[in-house]
Amino acid sequence: MIPKRDKQSVGQRFLAAFRDAGGVEVAPDLLLPAESLLDLYGEDIRARAYVTADPIRGEMMLRPDFTVPVVQAHMQNGAEPARYCYLGEVFRKQDMGDTHPENPRDIEYLQAGFELFSRDPDADAELFALFHDLLAPLNLRAEIGDMGLLLDAVAALPLPDARRDALMHHIWRPGRFRRLLARFGQPTTPRDFPETDAPWAGLRSEDEMIRRIARLNADAAVAPLAPIWSERLDRLFALQAPADQVTPLLRDLAQDMPAIAPAVDRIAARLQAIADRGIDLSAVTFDASHGRTTLEYYDGFTFSFAADRAGWPDVASGGRYDALTRVLGKGREIPAVGGIIRPGLVAELEGAA
Amino acid sequence: MIRLGVPSKGRLMEQTFDWFADRGVTLSRSGSDREYAGRVEGAEGVSLVLLSAGEIPRELAAGRIELGVTGTDLVREKLAGWRDLVSEVAPMGFGHADLIIAVPDCWRDCRDLDDFAAIARDFRAQHGFRLRIATKYHRLVRAWLAEHEVADYQLVDSQGATEGTVTNQTAEAIADITSSGATLRANNLRILDEEPVLRSQATLFANRSAMGPEMQAFLTQLGAA
Numbered sequence: 401m402i403p404k405r406d407k408q409s410v411g412q413r414f415l416a417a418f419r420d421a422g423g424v425e426v427a428p429d430l431l432l433p434a435e436s437l438l439d440l441y442g443e444d445i446r447a448r449a450y451v452t453a454d455p456i457r458g459e460m461m462l463r464p465d466f467t468v469p470v471v472q473a474h475m476q477n478g479a480e481p482a483r484y485c486y487l488g489e490v491f492r493k494q495d496m497g498d499t500h501p502e503n504p505r506d507i508e509y510l511q512a513g514f515e516l517f518s519r520d521p522d523a524d525a526e527l528f529a530l531f532h533d534l535l536a537p538l539n540l541r542a543e544i545g546d547m548g549l550l551l552d553a554v555a556a557l558p559l560p561d562a563r564r565d566a567l568m569h570h571i572w573r574p575g576r577f578r579r580l581l582a583r584f585g586q587p588t589t590p591r592d593f594p595e596t597d598a599p600w601a602g603l604r605s606e607d608e609m610i611r612r613i614a615r616l617n618a619d620a621a622v623a624p625l626a627p628i629w630s631e632r633l634d635r636l637f638a639l640q641a642p643a644d645q646v647t648p649l650l651r652d653l654a655q656d657m658p659a660i661a662p663a664v665d666r667i668a669a670r671l672q673a674i675a676d677r678g679i680d681l682s683a684v685t686f687d688a689s690h691g692r693t694t695l696e697y698y699d700g701f702t703f704s705f706a707a708d709r710a711g712w713p714d715v716a717s718g719g720r721y722d723a724l725t726r727v728l729g730k731g732r733e734i735p736a737v738g739g740i741i742r743p744g745l746v747a748e749l750e751g752a753a
Numbered sequence: 754m755i756r757l758g759v760p761s762k763g764r765l766m767e768q769t770f771d772w773f774a775d776r777g778v779t780l781s782r783s784g785s786d787r788e789y790a791g792r793v794e795g796a797e798g799v800s801l802v803l804l805s806a807g808e809i810p811r812e813l814a815a816g817r818i819e820l821g822v823t824g825t826d827l828v829r830e831k832l833a834g835w836r837d838l839v840s841e842v843a844p845m846g847f848g849h850a851d852l853i854i855a856v857p858d859c860w861r862d863c864r865d866l867d868d869f870a871a872i873a874r875d876f877r878a879q880h881g882f883r884l885r886i887a888t889k890y891h892r893l894v895r896a897w898l899a900e901h902e903v904a905d906y907q908l909v910d911s912q913g914a915t916e917g918t919v920t921n922q923t924a925e926a927i928a929d930i931t932s933s934g935a936t937l938r939a940n941n942l943r944i945l946d947e948e949p950v951l952r953s954q955a956t957l958f959a960n961r962s963a964m965g966p967e968m969q970a971f972l973t974q975l976g977a978a
Contacts, residue, residue, distance in 0.1 A: 438907065439882065439883070442883060442904055442905070442906070442907065443895050443898070443899070443906065443907060443908060444899065446895070446907075446908070447892075447895050447896075447899075495833055495892065496833045496834040497833075497834070497896065498829075498834065498835060498836045499834050499836045499837050500833075500834035500837045566871070566874075569874055570902070573902035573904065574902075575901075575902050576870065576902040579867075593861040593862055594861060595861070596858050596859060596861060598857065598858035598859040598941040598943075599859065599941060600857075600859045601857045601859060601919050601920050601941055602857045602859075602919045602920070602922060602924075602925050603880070603922045603925055604857075604860070604872070604876055604884075604925055606859070608875060608876070608879060609859075609860060609861065609862050612862050612871070612872065612875060613861070613862050616862065696904075
């Protein structure tokens with residue numbers, strides 16, 4: 401067991417480095433209004449966050465992450481470009497399923513983080529290099545990806561809007577996505593919507609149902625998606641390579657899917673910018689599907705640093721979350737990229753070394 | 754001493770008494786119907802504790818009773834990591850009920866979970882908040898929907914009269930226990946065409962740390978060892 405004090409001092413080390421990198425330290429509240437977090441993250445967060453009640457403010461949540469309060473504070477009174485850093489506890493329930501875990505994870509742990517609000521295309525590389533250099537002594541497995549690449553590939557499929565929207569929406573839910581894609585590859589059998597005597601009930605209106613039925617009827621006339629498209633998508637989603645070798649592979653895929661060419665250019669430029677900062681790309685893995693199973697609001701560059709320990713979460717992770725600022729900004733959007741390190745895990749690795 | 758927790762009223766209590774009687778153990782309430790004390794005949798070292806069915810999982814896990822009769826639904830909902838705490842000694846063959854998701858019967862475009870997921874997405878876009886499912890089985894329903902990759906919904910707590918929430922517009926769908934489906938139909942609700950979230954029945958559970966020779970002997974007598 402590493403004493404909490406030691407984890408705290410590792411965290412302070414990262415915080416100091418983040419300050420040196422230009423971060424303004426912020427200290428968001430421990431108790432946050434639950435509503436906006438629940439609306440953003442849905443039931444996943446309710447299962448994992450501690451919710452309590454305040455007689456006046458209503459449902460409050462023990463801080464489950466820093467990103468949302470930092471973005472909210474920035475959108476209220478920040479100017480760009482802005483760099484923020486923080487160190488503090490986050491709280492996550494470890495709800496077990498049928499059995500108790502052998503090594504239960506901490507329910508409160510430190511996060512040291514850095515968030516960068518900037519329209520500079522170099523911001524991704526700046527952030528990644530900052531994390532990479534801080535973590536370099538630990539020999540972690542570095543992986544990167546880009547959700548924008550996948551989103552562009554799906555957006556460009558020759559599909560009617562309704563089908564494309566459904567696929568885009570479920571890109572973070574791999575099973576549902578795969579089933580949808582398989583279904584779109586088959587001829588559709590027209591559905592029947594049997595009449596019922598039941599009176600209309602509930603908030604969903606009859607109009608909403610009629611619109612969906614019309615959409616499904618229109619969908620029944622759609623020709624199946626040619627198999628070549630799901631093959632191309634499969635190839636793209638399965639792409640994994642050392643980052644120094646990935647650009648030609650991506651360019652190759654872009655031959656068949658011209659719509660991803662701009663994203664490929666973006667990725668190539670980012671990789672170059674990372675290499676220019678002295679990072680050996682051959683030791684970084686590019687995984688096209690990296691980020692698909694993480695936070696839904698990462699919609700561009702993503703990265704993670706993992707230790708070779710069974711059952712451990714990533715030691716550090718982050719990404720670009722422009723979509724989150726769009727949701728929280730109610731129409732206003734600020735390009736944003738950020739990441740966190742778990743100092744507790746770093747302290748364990750350093751203690752074991 | 755083995756403390757046996759049994760639901761304190763209704764059909765569940767009567768059927769539990771019958772189940773034990775078939776195995777030569779007579780359970781009865783002592784004194785009046787209003788008294789929650791019980792008597793055990795036909796078994797040595799066993800005492801009867803009458804409890805609300807909903808409290809039996811917690812009492813078992815806390816070790817305040819060694820055996821308890823309750824539904825699998827309640828054990829799985831209320832005890833995180835239940836397999837490490839209690840063991841299923843014997844399914845008892847009554848109290849059958851399924852935990853299901855039901856939607857308004859007027860939703861002609863909603864047959865299965867894929868429809869439901871699509872409707873939840875539309876609903877969120879249209880109304881600006883997540884489609885609400887009223888339930889008291891938060892953990893079970895959430896885990897099941899996560900496993901099936903359904904997003905865009907939220908659970909709202911309903912500890913009773915759950916079938917009425919849709920009409921009252923406090924929820925768009927419900928997740929609840931049903932045996933015959935009659936209450937659902939009476940409220941113009943229809944079960945999604947899917948395997949239930951859970952098939953539950955009355956079950957005899959034992960606290961895992963109370964499995965000594967005394968317990969073995971009693972379970973053997975019940976034919977459940």
